[in-house]
Amino acid sequence: MSLGKRALESALALGERLVPPAARAEWAQEWRAELWHSEHGRGPARGDGQRVLSLAYGIFADALWLRMDWFQNWARVSAYTCLWVLGAYSLLCVLVERVAEGSWREFFAVVTARFLGSFAFVAAPAIFAAIVTYPLRPLRCNGAHAGAKRILSTRTRWNLFLAAKLSLTLLLGFLATVVATEPARAIAGVRLAWAADWLELLLSALVVTVSLRWALLDQEQRCQKCLRSLSQPTRVGPASRNFLEWSGMALACEDGHGLLHVPEMDGSWCWYDLWVELDSSLTGLFGG
Amino acid sequence: MDVVWTSSENFRYLDCEKKMSSGKLSHSVAILLKALSLGYQFGFEIMDVTGLPSGTVYPALRRLERDGLVTSNWEAEDAALKESRPARRYYELTRTGREAESTATKRYPLLSRLIPEKLEKAL
Numbered sequence: 001m002s003l004g005k006r007a008l009e010s011a012l013a014l015g016e017r018l019v020p021p022a023a024r025a026e027w028a029q030e031w032r033a034e035l036w037h038s039e040h041g042r043g044p045a046r047g048d049g050q051r052v053l054s055l056a057y058g059i060f061a062d063a064l065w066l067r068m069d070w071f072q073n074w075a076r077v078s079a080y081t082c083l084w085v086l087g088a089y090s091l092l093c094v095l096v097e098r099v100a101e102g103s104w105r106e107f108f109a110v111v112t113a114r115f116l117g118s119f120a121f122v123a124a125p126a127i128f129a130a131i132v133t134y135p136l137r138p139l140r141c142n143g144a145h146a147g148a149k150r151i152l153s154t155r156t157r158w159n160l161f162l163a164a165k166l167s168l169t170l171l172l173g174f175l176a177t178v179v180a181t182e183p184a185r186a187i188a189g190v191r192l193a194w195a196a197d198w199l200e201l202l203l204s205a206l207v208v209t210v211s212l213r214w215a216l217l218d219q220e221q222r223c224q225k226c227l228r229s230l231s232q233p234t235r236v237g238p239a240s241r242n243f244l245e246w247s248g249m250a251l252a253c254e255d256g257h258g259l260l261h262v263p264e265m266d267g268s269w270c271w272y273d274l275w276v277e278l279d280s281s282l283t284g285l286f287g288g
Numbered sequence: 289m290d291v292v293w294t295s296s297e298n299f300r301y302l303d304c305e306k307k308m309s310s311g312k313l314s315h316s317v318a319i320l321l322k323a324l325s326l327g328y329q330f331g332f333e334i335m336d337v338t339g340l341p342s343g344t345v346y347p348a349l350r351r352l353e354r355d356g357l358v359t360s361n362w363e364a365e366d367a368a369l370k371e372s373r374p375a376r377r378y379y380e381l382t383r384t385g386r387e388a389e390s391t392a393t394k395r396y397p398l399l400s401r402l403i404p405e406k407l408e409k410a411l
Contacts, residue, residue, distance in 0.1 A: 026377075030331075033374040034342075037332045040373070058342020065347035069354065 093175035
């Protein structure tokens with residue numbers, strides 16, 4: 001077996017592990033057929049090394065896309081799943097860091113030092129800026145939700161979920177930064193510790209920005225009633241300007257709880273997204 | 289406020305139009321739709337005729353299939369055995385995909401000249 005073929009077989013084996021189990025067999029079968037064509041048929045004419053590299057990248061990119069798509073579908077299931085996933089990843093980071101430090105005492109010492117040394121320095125002003133610039137919107141529900149009474153009000157559940165998600169996202173970001181910069185600290189040693197500090201500071205800034213942005217955007221696109229992510233984005237296009245005096249995008253809750261109208265352009269008459277609650281007779285229209 | 293209800297396929301088409309208008313349906317995806325509309329059916333055939341790398345073609349095919357613009361079928365084992373090769377997964381445009389392809393061709397008129405019609409059966 002040639003070196004190129006062995007490299008592609010290895011890439012295929014690695015890719016197979018990345019693909020979600022339900023799609024794995026079909027994915028591998030398709031790629032084997034494609035690679036056969038590349039070898040025996042009239043595949044893209046390139047130098048052998050370049051061809052192998054390009055194909056190996058293709059295999060990996062394809063497998064990664066499937067895994068990411070699977071993850072997005074899985075993570076959007078419910079508010080609880082979202083929090084569980086964030087919590088589980090945070091725990092994983094804790095365990096990795098604990099193993100790296102050798103003892104819980106060392107772990108807490110390092111984590112406290114890093115938190116006060118760089119993360120809090122970046123996170124505090126970013127959180128402050130995010131809160132003061134976050135538009136104060138009226139509650140988007142049109143009145144009380146129909147159905148079973150809950151102990152907590154809609155607004156309380158909404159705010160609790162947002163607070164929990166923000167906290168867990170920032171915690172995960174912080175722990176991931178600590179774990180990711182550990183090898184850099186080991187390489188840098190004592191002499192170049194300042195470089196590792198700067199790297200951690202920059203990474204913290206990036207992580208805080210991305211975390212806050214993701215948590216707030218994700219919150220905007222959730223059902224008011226069940227807190228699931230909304231789906232089926234549909235454009236209500238230019239024709240509606242004449243008939244509905246409105247244009248933009250509508251997102252639906254897969255359980256049929258309601259629709260979120262996102263205006264194409266914000267205006268004084270419509271400067272926030274409008275949540276329209278549906279009654280149970282319309283639930284069947286949106287079954288996922 | 290009234291709401292316009294559409295069938296799921298129109299739903300996807302409108303979504304596709306939205307992506308087109310916001311530039312999210314990229315030029316490479318438009319090329320891919322064109323190749324499929326001209327009868328090129330599987331990954332390497334599409335890579336061959338468009339010159340796009342596998343890292344672009346396969347994820348794009350997955351996305352188009354997920355969005356309902358493309359559907360895929362496995363070739364019959366018998367047909368593949370006759371040619372002593374493994375069965376392939378063939379892709380084709382759905383009705384929504386054909387509409388999207390036609391919109392893409394209007395937007396990028398040079399697409400028609402870029403990809404030749406499929407004349408012969410691939411190995």
